[in-house]
Amino acid sequence: MTETLHAVAASRVFDGALLHDNAAVVIDGARIAAVVARSDLPATMSRHELPDDAWLAPGFIDIQVNGGGDVLFNDHPTPEGVRTIVAAHRKLGTTALLPTMISDSFATMRTALAAVAAVIDTEPGVLGIHLEGPFLSLEKAGVHDMTALRRPTANDLALITAPRRGVTLVTLAPEQVPGDFIAKLTAAGVRVALGHSMATYAQTKTAMTEGLSGFTHLFNAMRPLAAREPGPIAAALESPDAWYGLIADGVHVAAAMLRLALRGAGRPILVSDAMPPVGGTACSFRLYGETITVRNGRCGRADGTLAGAFLDMASAVRNCVRLCDVPLSDALRFATKNPAEFLGLGGVLGGLAPGLRADMIALDPAAITVLGGWVAGVNVGVEPPHRTTRQP
Numbered sequence: 001m002t003e004t005l006h007a008v009a010a011s012r013v014f015d016g017a018l019l020h021d022n023a024a025v026v027i028d029g030a031r032i033a034a035v036v037a038r039s040d041l042p043a044t045m046s047r048h049e050l051p052d053d054a055w056l057a058p059g060f061i062d063i064q065v066n067g068g069g070d071v072l073f074n075d076h077p078t079p080e081g082v083r084t085i086v087a088a089h090r091k092l093g094t095t096a097l098l099p100t101m102i103s104d105s106f107a108t109m110r111t112a113l114a115a116v117a118a119v120i121d122t123e124p125g126v127l128g129i130h131l132e133g134p135f136l137s138l139e140k141a142g143v144h145d146m147t148a149l150r151r152p153t154a155n156d157l158a159l160i161t162a163p164r165r166g167v168t169l170v171t172l173a174p175e176q177v178p179g180d181f182i183a184k185l186t187a188a189g190v191r192v193a194l195g196h197s198m199a200t201y202a203q204t205k206t207a208m209t210e211g212l213s214g215f216t217h218l219f220n221a222m223r224p225l226a227a228r229e230p231g232p233i234a235a236a237l238e239s240p241d242a243w244y245g246l247i248a249d250g251v252h253v254a255a256a257m258l259r260l261a262l263r264g265a266g267r268p269i270l271v272s273d274a275m276p277p278v279g280g281t282a283c284s285f286r287l288y289g290e291t292i293t294v295r296n297g298r299c300g301r302a303d304g305t306l307a308g309a310f311l312d313m314a315s316a317v318r319n320c321v322r323l324c325d326v327p328l329s330d331a332l333r334f335a336t337k338n339p340a341e342f343l344g345l346g347g348v349l350g351g352l353a354p355g356l357r358a359d360m361i362a363l364d365p366a367a368i369t370v371l372g373g374w375v376a377g378v379n380v381g382v383e384p385p386h387r388t389t390r391q392p
Contacts, residue, residue, distance in 0.1 A: 005045060009024035011053050012365070014351070030115060033352055035352055055328075055365050059096065059360055060317075061335065066100045068088035068275075068279045071283070073112065074112075085099055086126060091380075091381070093363075093370035094272075094313045096124070096126075099115075099126065099130070102144055104134065116129045120165050126166065128165075130169040131170045132216065133148070137196055143305055148177075171194070172193075174199045176197075181209050194205075194216065199231065204232040213342070218245060237261065237264030237265065237266055245270075248319040249310070262326060267339045268338065279383070311336050314369060317331045320334060337350040
């Protein structure tokens with residue numbers, strides 16, 4: 001091992017699959033060079049020793065981030081807006097994410113795509129973009145602006161499938177798009193997820209044969225399970241090839257439903273669905289001209305409609321452990337390895353192994369709070385574990 005290498009050592013290293021006692025991750029630039037026993041580190045190697053009993057784990061990957069640091073991506077679809085959102089979540093342990101634009105105009109979508117393109121080569125925390133809409137069901141619009149919802153045009157297809165760096169994820173309602181739209185998206189390398197949809201079970205299965213593989217915030221804003229029309233939820237839970245996002249905030253989905261999802265054949269992904277107050281200081285924000293307020297841990301309109309979530313990924317992992325009674329290693333996998341693989345980035349992120357990017361967090365396994373973070377091998381620091389946002 002050369003003098004240019006440095007290491008992070010911990011009582012336990014979770015590599016995305018296995019726990020290693022008294023181990024260390026050796027970093028070479030932005031990449032992991034090795035995972036070794038702590039005792040095998042050369043005495044002269046620079047190292048960062050984690051506190052006793054702390055875990056070193058892969059950094060969180062969040063595929064659904066509407067905002068953070070008091071910035072809403074829809075209102076600030078600029079390089080500066082993206083960087084602010086990334087910085088806010090990075091302090092909370094999320095080392096990589098997809099800025100998420102909820103249903104908006106063609107012009108705003110185009111601006112958002114350009115903003116991500118402008119930073120993706122210099123900001124390792126940005127993996128691409130998530131377009132949640134506007135090709136959604138009016139019946140399941142949720143907080144999305146119903147005047148923005150529409151069917152896709154040839155211009156939409158050309159915009160979304162244009163060659164670009166990074167991942168493009170599109171959430172849509174299969175019943176609201178032409179029969180060949182999903183196939184054309186996936187043929188161009190776009191990831192497609194079902195969401196805000198009244199699709200039937202048959203429509204969902206057809207969409208899956210065309211390449212749809214994800215389900216955005218499973219259970220929320222989609223046709224519910226029913227005895228004679230199982231809808232998209234049953235299609236997701238029974239398919240080993242399905243990836244489904246879960247908002248584990250104790251608000252969006254009851255614990256019993258979360259436990260049901262974790263028993264499914266598909267692969268769960270913890271998501272934050274975060275709104276601007278996450279990692280910020282304000283207790284309210286504007287969305288489509290309406291005031292959204294954080295009260296009792298939930299973001300809502302005056303009429304009570306949920307509007308995204310007041311949730312960070314560490315809290316999602318903690319809630320998953322405590323509400324679903326799953327091992328911490330499983331919950332961490334739902335927030336790291338699974339989203340990386342869904343995005344086609346399993347060879348780059350989501351674990352701690354030679355060749356992967358050195359995106360890591362230090363974790364208190366008892367409190368399930370983040371103690372430190374590294375992005376592409378650089379120590380980035382985190383917010384204190386007691387971080388909260390003011391609430392009225």
